[in-house]
Amino acid sequence: MENGVHKTGQPDTPVEVLVDVLGKALQSSDIHEVKGLLENAYKLAHGLDPYLDAISTPPSEVCQELIHASLDHDWAEAHNQGKTQFLQKRECCAGALEGQLIATLCKLASAKTVLEVGMFTGTTTLAVAQALPHDGKVYALEIEDYMREFAQPYFQRAGVSDRVEVVVGPASKGIAQLAARGNRFDLAFLDADKTGYLGYYNQLMDLNLIVPGGAIIVDNTLMKGRTYYPGGVKDELADAIREFNEVVRKDARVDVVALPFRDGVSIITRRRDASAEADDVITGTAHSRILQRLKLNGKVALITGAGQGIGRAFAHALGEAGAAVAVADINGDAAERVAAELAAKGVRAIAITADVTQAKECQRMVDTVVERLGALDIAVNNAGVNFNNAAEDTPENEWDTTFSLNTKGLFLCCQAEGRHMLARGRGRIINTASMASLLVPHPQKQIAYNASKAAVVKITQTLGAEWAGRGLTVNCMSPGIVNTALIQSEALRPLAKEWLQQIPMGRLAEAAIVFMASDASSYMTGHNLVLDGGHTLW
Structure with a gap:
């Protein structure tokens, strides 16, 4: 191969280079040159x-073992023994690269539910299942029951069998069954009989089985x-795919991009309504989907008390x-550990x-955030302390602390x-109060903590009102x-069991910090968001 690939006029992609080389071979009459070019x-x-x-x-x-097993399996013998309806081919195995592509797209889409039309031996199914969260699921449609038997041991070994549901039967029937059950999908992958593609596509679109985005x-x-x-x-498969490509390209409901990846991969997404009649309800505020409004890209967040517990989870x-996150804590080593955890995530x-x-110290903390991260958009004031004592025994120093x-x-x-945010005209401040501001938790006795958290609610309401018109x-x-780890400790485990009996939902709390920090909560201020599993209702 010649050097100078970046010179003007040089072919750019491998396919363009290939065309260029073959073109030169066609033009040459020198058999040795032609052979070299070929x-x-x-x-x-x-x-x-x-x-x-x-x-x-x-x-x-x-997954690699499943790929090798799929390629090495004697499919002719399996068919002769009546295990498969059709004579399958090893070439139907998508292989490593395609499975990784679909798995990566699932990650990019933050997918939780995926439909695969045409599973074969489940190599892509397995890659996708491993890319999903533990409460996600891939529904794989497959005509051959033998394929389910073939793949199931690998799903079990990978620990994802609860994330895979194989639906055996004709794909069109399987799609209809899932639609009747109310299933909808973040992503669908079509890799089944090519003459059925257009029908499967129409089912997915007409039944609105693909979620917005x-x-x-x-x-x-x-x-x-x-x-x-x-x-x-002119053959049946080429004609079917050609028709499918043309129909999708002309479908006003979607955008499509075709990629020269292996035997061609097309990515189809539903268009948003951009007509003059479409209002914010249809398009989303600023043409931003609701899940996009929860993104905090480009924002800087400060969390106090972030070296452990709920503050660490907030970070x-x-x-x-x-x-970008500033992890603040009185324990510098703990703050460094959490910052390192975050850096490892990117x-x-x-x-x-x-x-x-x-x-x-508070002013220095804010100044440090602005100096090192460029701004302060979100502040979560979470640092706190609690002592357990009966009211009559509460020492003055514990109350003061x-x-x-x-x-x-x-x-x-x-x-x-607030000073920094008011100068910029925008910002979100989120304070950690407690359900103790609404009831008296028991059996623990903590009068100072309860009163301090009630004060947090009133501070929040007052500042929310004062600063509401200033961004x-x-x-x-x-x-x-x-x-948290503290609640799960040996010392508190018996008490945690008693608390669980007081909670209607029967489980411990989870926070809604991303919603409160995002544009999705932009009309909420001075509010105390209670997240207690119904605890304060009893």
């Missing part, structure tokens, strides 16, 4: 897929090149939503050691954060008993 063309084409495999993340060990991924849309070969190859949640994070009971951190410290944080929202959350 050797170059062969090496270029032959090396593409192995190189793509080599530079891509390999599938899991179990979802996609349909279609394999084999080049059909070995027969779909576009000059003059048109991870806001970081995963796209924010979150931009810094650690700050701060005693928020001191006004100068509790109010110094839980109430005074929170206000000083709000003050320092800031100030809210608080009142979580119930939160599932």
